Amino acid sequence: MAHTAAKTPVRPQPRAKGQETAARVRSAALRRFATSGYAAVSMREIAADVGVRPGALYNHFPTKQDILKDLMLTHMAELLAAWDKASVEEKMDPLERFVRFHIRYHLERADEVFISYMELRNLEPQNFELVEVERRRYEAILTKILERGSELGRYAVDDAKVATRAIIAMLTGIPAWYREGGHLSEKDIEDLYLKLVRKAVAPGQDTSQRETG
Amino acid sequence: MAHTAAKTPVRPQPRAKGQETAARVRSAALRRFATSGYAAVSMREIAADVGVRPGALYNHFPTKQDILKDLMLTHMAELLAAWDKASVEEKMDPLERFVRFHIRYHLERADEVFISYMELRNLEPQNFELVEVERRRYEAILTKILERGSELGRYAVDDAKVATRAIIAMLTGIPAWYREGGHLSEKDIEDLYLKLVRKAVAPGQDTSQRETG
Amino acid sequence: MAHTAAKTPVRPQPRAKGQETAARVRSAALRRFATSGYAAVSMREIAADVGVRPGALYNHFPTKQDILKDLMLTHMAELLAAWDKASVEEKMDPLERFVRFHIRYHLERADEVFISYMELRNLEPQNFELVEVERRRYEAILTKILERGSELGRYAVDDAKVATRAIIAMLTGIPAWYREGGHLSEKDIEDLYLKLVRKAVAPGQDTSQRETG
Amino acid sequence: MAHTAAKTPVRPQPRAKGQETAARVRSAALRRFATSGYAAVSMREIAADVGVRPGALYNHFPTKQDILKDLMLTHMAELLAAWDKASVEEKMDPLERFVRFHIRYHLERADEVFISYMELRNLEPQNFELVEVERRRYEAILTKILERGSELGRYAVDDAKVATRAIIAMLTGIPAWYREGGHLSEKDIEDLYLKLVRKAVAPGQDTSQRETG
DNA sequence: TATGAATGAGCCTTCATTCAT
DNA sequence: TATGAATGAAGGCTCATTCAT
Numbered sequence: 007m008a009h010t011a012a013k014t015p016v017r018p019q020p021r022a023k024g025q026e027t028a029a030r031v032r033s034a035a036l037r038r039f040a041t042s043g044y045a046a047v048s049m050r051e052i053a054a055d056v057g058v059r060p061g062a063l064y065n066h067f068p069t070k071q072d073i074l075k076d077l078m079l080t081h082m083a084e085l086l087a088a089w090d091k092a093s094v095e096e097k098m099d100p101l102e103r104f105v106r107f108h109i110r111y112h113l114e115r116a117d118e119v120f121i122s123y124m125e126l127r128n129l130e131p132q133n134f135e136l137v138e139v140e141r142r143r144y145e146a147i148l149t150k151i152l153e154r155g156s157e158l159g160r161y162a163v164d165d166a167k168v169a170t171r172a173i174i175a176m177l178t179g180i181p182a183w184y185r186e187g188g189h190l191s192e193k194d195i196e197d198l199y200l201k202l203v204r205k206a207v208a209p210g211q212d213t214s215q216r217e218t219g
Numbered sequence: 220m221a222h223t224a225a226k227t228p229v230r231p232q233p234r235a236k237g238q239e240t241a242a243r244v245r246s247a248a249l250r251r252f253a254t255s256g257y258a259a260v261s262m263r264e265i266a267a268d269v270g271v272r273p274g275a276l277y278n279h280f281p282t283k284q285d286i287l288k289d290l291m292l293t294h295m296a297e298l299l300a301a302w303d304k305a306s307v308e309e310k311m312d313p314l315e316r317f318v319r320f321h322i323r324y325h326l327e328r329a330d331e332v333f334i335s336y337m338e339l340r341n342l343e344p345q346n347f348e349l350v351e352v353e354r355r356r357y358e359a360i361l362t363k364i365l366e367r368g369s370e371l372g373r374y375a376v377d378d379a380k381v382a383t384r385a386i387i388a389m390l391t392g393i394p395a396w397y398r399e400g401g402h403l404s405e406k407d408i409e410d411l412y413l414k415l416v417r418k419a420v421a422p423g424q425d426t427s428q429r430e431t432g
Numbered sequence: 433m434a435h436t437a438a439k440t441p442v443r444p445q446p447r448a449k450g451q452e453t454a455a456r457v458r459s460a461a462l463r464r465f466a467t468s469g470y471a472a473v474s475m476r477e478i479a480a481d482v483g484v485r486p487g488a489l490y491n492h493f494p495t496k497q498d499i500l501k502d503l504m505l506t507h508m509a510e511l512l513a514a515w516d517k518a519s520v521e522e523k524m525d526p527l528e529r530f531v532r533f534h535i536r537y538h539l540e541r542a543d544e545v546f547i548s549y550m551e552l553r554n555l556e557p558q559n560f561e562l563v564e565v566e567r568r569r570y571e572a573i574l575t576k577i578l579e580r581g582s583e584l585g586r587y588a589v590d591d592a593k594v595a596t597r598a599i600i601a602m603l604t605g606i607p608a609w610y611r612e613g614g615h616l617s618e619k620d621i622e623d624l625y626l627k628l629v630r631k632a633v634a635p636g637q638d639t640s641q642r643e644t645g
Numbered sequence: 646m647a648h649t650a651a652k653t654p655v656r657p658q659p660r661a662k663g664q665e666t667a668a669r670v671r672s673a674a675l676r677r678f679a680t681s682g683y684a685a686v687s688m689r690e691i692a693a694d695v696g697v698r699p700g701a702l703y704n705h706f707p708t709k710q711d712i713l714k715d716l717m718l719t720h721m722a723e724l725l726a727a728w729d730k731a732s733v734e735e736k737m738d739p740l741e742r743f744v745r746f747h748i749r750y751h752l753e754r755a756d757e758v759f760i761s762y763m764e765l766r767n768l769e770p771q772n773f774e775l776v777e778v779e780r781r782r783y784e785a786i787l788t789k790i791l792e793r794g795s796e797l798g799r800y801a802v803d804d805a806k807v808a809t810r811a812i813i814a815m816l817t818g819i820p821a822w823y824r825e826g827g828h829l830s831e832k833d834i835e836d837l838y839l840k841l842v843r844k845a846v847a848p849g850q851d852t853s854q855r856e857t858g
Numbered sequence: 859t860a861t862g863a864a865t866g867a868g869c870c871t872t873c874a875t876t877c878a879t
Numbered sequence: 880t881a882t883g884a885a886t887g888a889a890g891g892c893t894c895a896t897t898c899a900t
Contacts, residue, residue, distance in 0.1 A: 018698070018882070018883050018884085019882085019883080020883080020884095021879085021882085021883055021884080023883080023884070023885095024883060024884060027884080027885095041340070042258075042340065043256060043257075043258055043340065043341065044256075045255075045256055045258035045259040046258040046341070048868075048869065048870080049869080049870060049871080050868085050869080050870090058884095058885075058886090059885070059886055059887065060870085060871085061871080061872075061873085061885080061886070061887080061888090062884070062885050062886075063871095064870095064871070064872080065883075065884055065885075066884090069870080069871085070870070070871095124337065127254070127255065127256060128256065128259070164411055164414065165403075165411055168403070168408070168411050168412075169411075169415065171392060171393075171396055172389045172392070172412060172415050173389075174392075175388050175389050175391070175392025175393075175395075176385045176386075176388050176389040176392075178388070178392075179384060179385070179387075179388025179389075179391075179392075180384075180388075182388075183384055190378075190381070195381070198377055198378055198381050198382075198385075199381075199385060201377065202382065202385050202419045202420075203419070205418050205419045205420070205421060206415045206416070206418045206419035207415075207418070208418060236859070237859065240859080240860095261893075261894065261895080262894080262895060262896085263893085263894080263895090271859095271860070271861090272444070272860065272861055272862075273861095273894095273895080273896085274860070274861065274862080274863095274896085274897075274898085275859070275860045275861075277895095277896070277897080278859055278860070279859095282895080282896080283895065283896095444861070444862050444863085445861085445862080446862080446863095447861085447862055447863080447900085449862080449863070449864095450862060450863060453863080453864095467766070468684075468766065469682060469683075469684055469766065469767065470682075471681075471682055471684035471685040472684040472767070474889075474890065474891080475890080475891060475892080476889085476890080476891090484863095484864075484865090485864070485865055485866065486891085486892080487864080487865070487866080487867090487892080487893075487894085488863070488864050488865075489892095490891095490892070490893080491862075491863055491864075492863090495891080495892085496891065496892090550763065553680070553681065553682065554682065554685070590837055590840065591829075591837055594829070594834070594837050594838075595837075595841065597818060597819075597822055598815045598818070598838060598841055599815075600818075601814050601815050601817070601818025601819075601821075602811045602812075602814050602815040602818075604814070604818075605810060605811070605813075605814025605815075605817075605818075606810075606814075608814075609810055616804075616807070621807070624803055624804055624807050624808075625807075625811060627803065628808065628811055628845045628846075629845070631844050631845045631846070631847060632841045632842070632844045632845035633841075633844070634844060662880070663880065666880080666881095687872075687873065687874080688873080688874060688875080689872085689873080689874090697880095697881070697882090698881065698882055698883075699873095699874080699875085699882095700875085700876080700877085700881070700882065700883080700884095701880070701881050701882075703874095703875070703876080704880055704881070705880095708874080708875080709874065709875095
């Protein structure tokens with residue numbers, strides 16, 4: 007009602023207690039969204055997990071959508087920051103570094119990763135754009151690695167962008183089935199996938215058409 | 220007729236008109252689930268798409284969950300049937316046949332494929348099991364191809380199951396970004412991915428560790 | 433969610449039972465809005481009055497706002513229709529006819545009248561416009577009576593529009609304090625106000641300024 | 646000072662800053678109540694207008710209801726005080742004095758006046774009584790003017806109380822439509838209404854029944 | 859088979875108010 | 880005096896589903 011002025015929300019300056027609650031909201035929402043999907047999770051459930059009444063959530067996030075947006079943007083920011091760190095620290099060839107980093111990070115942060123590509127469609131267009139920018143930034147890392155490696159003759163890829171998507175899809179699929187404590191360690195997974203990737207982009211071996219028939 | 224005993228009266232005998240409505244329900248639900256996700260789609264929306272009131276949907280499917288289950292089981296059955304046909308008709312080496320088949324089918328039936336792995340978690344456990352059986356059956360096809368090829372020395376894979384998942388994840392990721400009319404034709408995609416897959420499983424080229432440093 | 437197609441509501445074709453429920457919703461809402469004001473009345477209260485669950489209200493009115501709009505437009509339509517009938521039937525001079533009609537109608541339909549000018553600001557702008565058009569139409573009736581009477585020398589008003597508003601405000605204020613069974617009958621009220629109005633617009637007696645001091 | 650007993654500690658001693666905040670709360674609430682209605686205005690909106698957090702309002706007014714009560718009682722007190730002053734200062738016959746005063750005051754304090762008769766029903770019964778007493782006191786002024794004038798033969802009213810209500814309703818309706826800068830000045834309005842009122846209560850002209858037919 | 863109408867549960871969000879800081 | 884954080888109740892509305900017609 008009241009066809010009057012727009013209310014300017016003006017988020018309050020957070021105190022220690024509030025920051026902790028916000029963190030617990032994030033954590034509860036992450037878990038629930040990953041398990042049941044954004045649309046199937048209610049603010050009531052999140053509040054119950056946090057140990058707070060539903061209304062209190064709105065002291066920390068203006069809407070449910072903002073929780074999702076926060077989780078996804080935070081995830082992308084942390085992913086990129088982690089890569090920045092890894093790409094400096096680890097001494098390997100860039101492709102190996104990327105593959106190992108990606109697998110490790112995606113197994114450690116399975117929930118974040120999962121919602122980050124499962125819940126894209128539940129982002130309002132504006133928020134979707136924000137996340138997409140970061141996602142493209144991440145993919146560009148691998149594309150550049152493949153392009154540079156190709157120039158140096160180390161790799162041979164016909165289309166670096168297609169190869170990027172192929173590799174990332176391949177690696178990102180891991181947490182969907184990998185379970186700790188199975189007969190494959192995380193190290194095994196890294197090694198197996200690294201080998202597949204390396205061979206896929208290796209030069210000097212055009213196998214196409216030859217084996218047909 | 221009037222004297223036949225023991226009719227199964229639970230669902231009415233499907234007649235022409237009902238059959239068609241049911242088909243339109245499936246089609247509308249498929250589109251909506253793929254676009255917005257199972258949880259975010261209401262029976263009212265589906266009914267509106269079909270041109271019918273919500274209550275009428277219950278003449279064709281007992282619950283919303285049953286629509287999802289129907290879509291996913293039908294999809295898996297058709298996928299496997301299509302493979303049976305393709306594996307007989309097409310004259311290529313099995314890996315190429317599988318890769319080309321998978322890409323083609325997944326681009327043709329993008330919605331079915333999409334919900335089939337996005338909505339798994341929205342299946343009730345019982346229905347989930349039914350679908351999982353089919354999914355494993357499909358994966359087993361590629362695993363067997365890789366195993367037989369390995370025995371024959373054509374391919375070299377350290378773990379055929381891991382390779383299966385890697386390859387399927389890679390291929391299944393295509394519809395997420397591929398758009399008809401872009402600079403790559405469907406044939407281009409098939410060729411590019413086929414090459415990546417072939418090299419990934421090619422024998423005689425252990426690239427590991429060598430390029431490091 | 434679901435950033436997709438617009439849902440076209442398509443109101444159902446009403447059946448007898450539904451029409452009765454809708455009528456009871458209107459009646460309950462009328463009573464409550466008049467007593468407590470639109471903003472202070474909840475759909476739950478209306479539903480309880482009607483003897484139905486809140487959700488059922490939405491089978492008959494798309495929103496709470498639509499109930500208000502319906503009540504106000506219906507009221508204006510009925511008011512104008514009643515005037516059309518009265519202006520044909522009753523044999524009096526036009527001003528008397530209007531005054532007696534207005535008082536009688538406004539005492540009979542106290543609730544409708546009351547919300548019709550108390551809840552104007554709770555109408556969304558679009559609905560407000562619809563109601564305003566009718567309101568102006570009603571006022572025009574009195575304005576025209578005063579103008580014609582002035583031309584004939586029966587009345588003397590300096591500004592027929594201002595006089596219209598003055599008279600209508602005066603008459604409309606009656607239900608705010610008049611209570612049946614007090615020492616004044618409805619007929620008394622009619623006569624008293626008619627006399628005040630007649631004198632106010634009577635010609636041949638310019639009292640201005642003379643009595644000052 | 647430090648030793649004075651029996652402080653009334655309920656509300657803190659109003660200091661400069663607090664005084665000013667309270668004034669701004671009154672002013673914001675007045676504006677909002679007039680625009681949207683008491684029930685449709687939230688404490689959060691008022692707080693935002695004032696530039697303060699909702700909780701801070703409770704340092705100045707114990708409840709939202711108290712703000713309304715404060716506004717209405719203050720208004721009535723100021724109205725009566727203004728009349729006391731006007732009735733001494735202005736040299737005119739009492740009826741003209743009252744009419745001009747009422748119109749002027751009601752146009753100057755449109756918001757106060759508006760909520761004072763629109764929000765009566767949102768007053769809790771106890772507060773309603775307090776305001777009603779003042780309102781009756783104000784009406785009594787006009788009633789007395791009419792009665793005295795009648796005794797002196799200056800006016801002829803059949804029922805001074807009814808005439809009071811009729812006149813006040815008529816005058817009070819002005820701010821609902823009058824807009825500054827239109828083709829009528831405030832002075833024009835005063836003159837037009839004064840004339841209408843004078844004629845309505847003028848003696849020696851019984852127009853009833855004569856014009857009929 | 860389809861419909862209008864209803865249910866009962868639940869949804870996201872807002873509210874007036876409280877209170878430790 | 881003001882604030883950030885919380886409460887408990889309630890708000891309008893939507894949902895999957897049922898069922899007499």
